[in-house]
Amino acid sequence: MPISIRQITPVFAGEVSGVDITQPLSREDVAAIDAGMDRYAVLVFHDQRLTDDAQREFTRNFGTLEASPGGHIATAAERRLPLDMQDASNLDKDQKPLARDDRRRMFNLGNRLWHSDSSYRAVPAKYSLLSGRIVVDQGGHTEFADMRAAYDALDDATKAEIEDLVCEHSLMFSRGALGFTEMSEQERTMFRPVRQRLVRTHPVTGRRSLFLSAHAGGIVGWPVPEARAFLRDLVEHATQPRFVYSHRWRQWDLVVWDNRQTTHRVTRFDESLVRDMRRTTVAGDEMTVAQAA
Ligand SMILES: [Fe+2]
Numbered sequence: 001m002p003i004s005i006r007q008i009t010p011v012f013a014g015e016v017s018g019v020d021i022t023q024p025l026s027r028e029d030v031a032a033i034d035a036g037m038d039r040y041a042v043l044v045f046h047d048q049r050l051t052d053d054a055q056r057e058f059t060r061n062f063g064t065l066e067a068s069p070g071g072h073i074a075t076a077a078e079r080r081l082p083l084d085m086q087d088a089s090n091l092d093k094d095q096k097p098l099a100r101d102d103r104r105r106m107f108n109l110g111n112r113l114w115h116s117d118s119s120y121r122a123v124p125a126k127y128s129l130l131s132g133r134i135v136v137d138q139g140g141h142t143e144f145a146d147m148r149a150a151y152d153a154l155d156d157a158t159k160a161e162i163e164d165l166v167c168e169h170s171l172m173f174s175r176g177a178l179g180f181t182e183m184s185e186q187e188r189t190m191f192r193p194v195r196q197r198l199v200r201t202h203p204v205t206g207r208r209s210l211f212l213s214a215h216a217g218g219i220v221g222w223p224v225p226e227a228r229a230f231l232r233d234l235v236e237h238a239t240q241p242r243f244v245y246s247h248r249w250r251q252w253d254l255v256v257w258d259n260r261q262t263t264h265r266v267t268r269f270d271e272s273l274v275r276d277m278r279r280t281t282v283a284g285d286e287m288t289v290a291q292a293a
Helices: 028-040 052-060 103-112 148-154 155-164 171-177 185-188 222-239
Strands: 004-007 014-017 041-046 127-134 140-148 164-168 192-199 200-201 208-210 215-218 244-245 254-258 264-267 276-281
Touching: 004 028, 014 028, 028 041, 028 254, 052 127, 052 276, 103 171, 140 148, 148 185, 148 208, 148 222, 171 215, 200 222, 215 222, 254 264
Parallel strands: 014 041
Antiparallel strands: 004 014, 041 254, 127 254, 127 276, 140 244, 140 264, 164 192, 164 215, 200 208
């Protein structure tokens, strides 16, 4: 049976059928999924019983695995998963939910804000692939917003104004927005801001999109409060229900999204329950703008 993709919302997101991604894929299948990503920006695969290695293998079809430190305050000794697999669970190394006041949990709460994965890296991520190993019944949805449709809906004056704007992104900004500000000197160095264009152009389709993220805490050349107020306006515009797909997880779903064209967030859930989500990430291949010297 060939791969087929059914569009889920009027603007984006597709549900894929006719492929078993736990097995090696043909070149045609990879091309069909890649084309689907360019078009729909979010793809949902159901009933994929991935092991960690199978998830890595599937991910490598689309580029290099991102496996760099600098994305979390958890130390190497505290990590539940190796560096090439991002831990999107609420668990510690012993597979127990983190305590309410655990610093790592408070840091993870930043994922409740709309963001683009790794926008705090000089070379931001291409795709993220999130596998639902143990899901919760209530809440814990992943919501996606289509930044292409959001860009298209801006008025011409705004499009002209933002065309060449450059933002500063850092995990300190997204965590700071929730009042998580206590970071060590070492963490501050690790999370030093990087620059990203506010408007991106997709390398294949040529479509423009807003590169918004909770990690964005400033616009180069703008007073900080003015920049943050404007970025809030843009996020509010870009995450209207008409641009959003809310994914309700079933166990063994794999959801792939293009961080260059979408933002996402997780919704609240009962964190005394186990929610085991594992993410692999396809590294991007270029900076969106030169970094400050
Ligand atoms: Fe994320």
